[in-house]
Amino acid sequence: MAVRVDIAxxxxxxxLASIVADALKKLPIPKVMRWGDGDAQxxxxxxxxxxxxxxxxxxxxxxxxxxxxxxLGHRFMASGDITLASxxxxxxxLKNDGRVIPDFAERKxxxxxxxxxxxAEAAADLGEYSDLLDEVTALVEYPAIYVGEFxxxxxxxPQECLILTMRQNQKYFPLFDAAGKLLPKFxxxxxxxxxxxxxxxxxxxxxxxxxxxxxxxxxxxxxxSKLEARVPRLAQVVYHNKLGTQLExxxxxxxxxxxxxxxxxxDASLAERAGWLAKADLLSAMVGEFPELQGTMGRYYxxxxxxPAEVADAIEAxxxxxxxxxxxxxxxxxxxxxxxxxxxxLAGLFGVGQIPTGDKDPFGLRRSALGVVRILMEQKxxxxxxxxxxxxxEGYAGKVGEANADLQTFMYDRIRSYFLDAKYSxxxxxxxxxxxxxxxxxxxxxxxxxxxxxxxPEAGSxxxxxxxxxxxxxxxxxxxxxxxxxxxxxxxxxxxxxxxxAIRSTAKRANExxxxxxxxxxxxxxxxxxxxxxxFFESVMVMVDDEKLRRGRLALLADLRRAMNRVADLxxxxx
Amino acid sequence: MKLLMLDRDGVINQDSDQYIKSPEEWKPIKGSIEAxxxxxxxxxxxxxxxxxxxxARGLFDMSMLNAIHDAMHKAVVQxxxxxxxxxxxxxxxxxxxxxxKPLPGMLQEIERRMNLSIAGMPFVGDSxxxxxxxxxxxxxxxxxxxxxxxxxxxxGGLPEGTEIFADLAAFAVAQLSDQRAEHRGESRIDxxxxxxxx
Numbered sequence: 001m002a003v004r005v006d007i008a009x010x011x012x013x014x015x016l017a018s019i020v021a022d023a024l025k026k027l028p029i030p031k032v033m034r035w036g037d038g039d040a041q042x043x044x045x046x047x048x049x050x051x052x053x054x055x056x057x058x059x060x061x062x063x064x065x066x067x068x069x070x071x072l073g074h075r076f077m078a079s080g081d082i083t084l085a086s087x088x089x090x091x092x093x094l095k096n097d098g099r100v101i102p103d104f105a106e107r108k109x110x111x112x113x114x115x116x117x118x119x120a121e122a123a124a125d126l127g128e129y130s131d132l133l134d135e136v137t138a139l140v141e142y143p144a145i146y147v148g149e150f151x152x153x154x155x156x157x158p159q160e161c162l163i164l165t166m167r168q169n170q171k172y173f174p175l176f177d178a179a180g181k182l183l184p185k186f187x188x189x190x191x192x193x194x195x196x197x198x199x200x201x202x203x204x205x206x207x208x209x210x211x212x213x214x215x216x217x218x219x220x221x222x223x224x225s226k227l228e229a230r231v232p233r234l235a236q237v238v239y240h241n242k243l244g245t246q247l248e249x250x251x252x253x254x255x256x257x258x259x260x261x262x263x264x265x266x267d268a269s270l271a272e273r274a275g276w277l278a279k280a281d282l283l284s285a286m287v288g289e290f291p292e293l294q295g296t297m298g299r300y301y302x303x304x305x306x307x308p309a310e311v312a313d314a315i316e317a318x319x320x321x322x323x324x325x326x327x328x329x330x331x332x333x334x335x336x337x338x339x340x341x342x343x344x345x346l347a348g349l350f351g352v353g354q355i356p357t358g359d360k361d362p363f364g365l366r367r368s369a370l371g372v373v374r375i376l377m378e379q380k381x382x383x384x385x386x387x388x389x390x391x392x393x394e395g396y397a398g399k400v401g402e403a404n405a406d407l408q409t410f411m412y413d414r415i416r417s418y419f420l421d422a423k424y425s426x427x428x429x430x431x432x433x434x435x436x437x438x439x440x441x442x443x444x445x446x447x448x449x450x451x452x453x454x455x456x457p458e459a460g461s462x463x464x465x466x467x468x469x470x471x472x473x474x475x476x477x478x479x480x481x482x483x484x485x486x487x488x489x490x491x492x493x494x495x496x497x498x499x500x501x502a503i504r505s506t507a508k509r510a511n512e513x514x515x516x517x518x519x520x521x522x523x524x525x526x527x528x529x530x531x532x533x534x535x536f537f538e539s540v541m542v543m544v545d546d547e548k549l550r551r552g553r554l555a556l557l558a559d560l561r562r563a564m565n566r567v568a569d570l571x572x573x574x575x
Numbered sequence: 576m577k578l579l580m581l582d583r584d585g586v587i588n589q590d591s592d593q594y595i596k597s598p599e600e601w602k603p604i605k606g607s608i609e610a611x612x613x614x615x616x617x618x619x620x621x622x623x624x625x626x627x628x629x630x631a632r633g634l635f636d637m638s639m640l641n642a643i644h645d646a647m648h649k650a651v652v653q654x655x656x657x658x659x660x661x662x663x664x665x666x667x668x669x670x671x672x673x674x675x676k677p678l679p680g681m682l683q684e685i686e687r688r689m690n691l692s693i694a695g696m697p698f699v700g701d702s703x704x705x706x707x708x709x710x711x712x713x714x715x716x717x718x719x720x721x722x723x724x725x726x727x728x729x730x731g732g733l734p735e736g737t738e739i740f741a742d743l744a745a746f747a748v749a750q751l752s753d754q755r756a757e758h759r760g761e762s763r764i765d766x767x768x769x770x771x772x773x
Contacts, residue, residue, distance in 0.1 A: 031576070031689070031690060031691065032690055033659075033660070033688050033689045033690055034687065034688045034689075034690070035660075035688065041690070044659075045660075075645070075648065076645070076649055076652075169616050169617070170616060170655065171616075171655075188655075190653070191652065192649075192652065192653065199653050200653045200654075203608065203609065203612065203650075203653045203654030203655065204654065204655050206609045206654070207609050207612045207613055207616070207654055207655050207656075210613065210748075211613075
């Protein structure tokens with residue numbers, strides 16, 4: 001190990017060793033060890049210390065070693081000790097003589113390139129492998145890629161199981177055909193370049209075989225009992241100490257999924273069946289071994305049990321979306337179960353006060369809430385958010401506290417960040433969300449309409465007028481003014497009569513557009529109000545002494561706001 | 576974290592009354608290298624603790640011992656495994672050292688060096704003195720029947736609680752299936768059913 005640091009002047013010799021020692025101390029090492037005769041501690045034995053400034057050794061001692069200019073390379077492939085003439089040589093000598101690529105990015109690129117080349121040779125695809133690539137890059141010094149094979153009979157096991165055991169346990173890169181189907185082949189990233197890789201390939205093939213046998217064994221064992229037979233045993237699995245067992249949770253999800261499916265006009269009995277079986281695979285041997293396969297195995301086992309395809313699909317999909325950008329559950333049955341699962345989690349944990357704060361979100365509630373939002377919005381489900389959360393709390397039948405308002409706020413926060421990520425302006429988002437829209441599925445088109453409105457030349461002036469109206473009405477209300485619907489007889493000035501007329505004629509058409517869901521058309525239709533609104537504020541004084549006039553004008557402004565702000569609070573757009 | 580301590584001769588490689596004096600004489604026992612690879616990949620840390628009095632006897636020197644161990648490391652690495660450290664006692668029985676098995680010195684040294692407790696961790700050997708060292712150090716004595724193992728069993732007088740396996744491969748299979756059973760036996764906690772955080 002060597003470190004190059006450029007610090008000017010004579011101070012270098014005095015401080016370098018302590019800087020290096022401090023840097024090493026800050027590494028997050030779970031367990032250190034001791035070696036040799038000294039008492040130095042590090043994650044692995046440290047054999048050499050190189051500290052050089054140009055051609056000069058910077059004297060000092062770190063981890064019990066005196067600085068020098070000699071280092072070691074790869075245990076088996078280096079061509080002997082490496083004595084550096086200058087620090088500039090470090091990278092190249094380590095690479096050429098030491099057979100160690102010191103630069104992580106270079107090593108990673110080298111592995112990536114070699115993986116792709118080997119995969120291409122085998123006319124195969126690597127699938128998604130970026131996480132594994134990072135991990136493997138950290139494990140090797142001078143990578144070499146070899147192709148291993150396993151017996152095709154293992155392909156009878158669901159490929160997710162084989163992929164997981166290869167990637168996770170063996171750090172192998174499984175290969176796929178063009179259709180994404182697993183091939184009985186994998187790539188091994190070895191730390192050894194050898195002329196004849198038979199040993200390496202053979203050794204690795206012998207090690208992976210028992211793994212695949214295990215997967216096959218679990219799969220065969222699991223299929224001997226039906227999912228529905230496992231459900232009662234969920235009573236022995238604690239979900240959360242305040243929220244009962246997985247069986248209780250299953251019953252709640254079943255009920256809620258049925259309710260949601262009914263609202264969607266889908267077959268509630270299918271959703272209830274899927275909800276009932278959704279967690280049963282947690283008790284299977286395969287999921288016991290590979291928790292990541294929850295849902296995936298449920299689907300396979302449900303199909304094996306002869307459950308309807310929608311039920312099997314919903315069992316798998318109810319965990320979706322599991323991460324940002326993950327696929328959503330497809331179809332109303334799967335969406336109903338996925339929503340029920342997440343809403344039950346949210347209601348339960350909010351109900352016992354486990355509300356995420358700051359970085360702390362141990363139950364992944366932000367992800368669950370964002371999942372609900374994405375499903376409602378991207379699947380365009382005509383469901384009301386308040387009805388969903390209330391129904392979720394009802395599932396607990398008073399066993400948890402009432403936290404519906406907190407949960408709603410939390411959901412709107414997720415919606416806000418969702419659209420900030422989608423590059424809507426904070427003002428536009430606020431304009432829509434300040435209306436507390438209950439139909440989450442409509443928010444995208446409302447926001448789109450607001451964005452279109454904001455880009456119109458009339459928008460600035462109308463938004464400013466809206467803000468002015470809000471302030472006037474607020475002040476008036478504070479003074480105890482009352483203003484009901486405007487009557488034409490209450491108005492006198494031409495400008496206010498003109499505005500009244502304009503609102504009446506515009507609002508009729510606009511309301512039709514609103515009812516049809518044409519939010520952009522609705523908002524745009526108010527562009528014609530710009531002139532009468534501006535004229536009103538130029539020539540009419542609202543807070544006059546004449547009570548009848550004053551009330552008439554306040555009522556006119558309240559009408560204007562009511563008419564224009566059905567989609568969004570346009571005053572929020574004002575700069 | 577699980578630590579596995581292994582005797583070398585008769586456990587990993589075939590033993591010889593004439594000592595293993597060169598890399599060429601170091602021949603792995605069938606299945607032992609793969610067993611080490613499987614255990615490594617299941618999260619075990621693996622070290623070797625071996626008596627090598629051949630050094631004191633002048634049968635081979637340190638650089639030869641290093642060459643032999645290089646051969647062992649290489650074989651293990653090729654199968655996808657890893658031996659983290661090799662502890663050895665170079666002394667003869669009459670030198671009164673503290674590291675030579677059956678004394679627990681070498682195993683205690685593992686604790687000190689690796690900065691962990693070996694209490695209840697398995698030490699796999701083929702001779703009585705391995706088992707005695709394990710017991711004295713509070714580790715789990717495990718006998719394999721390879722090397723001198725069959726004779727050791729026949730001679731009797733094994734420490735209480737000694738577990739016996741045909742070879743290192745059989746030991747590995749048992750550990751891995753125990754691990755799985757343990758896994759399943761645990762009561763599933765709250766977050767279990769939740770998608771894991773990335």
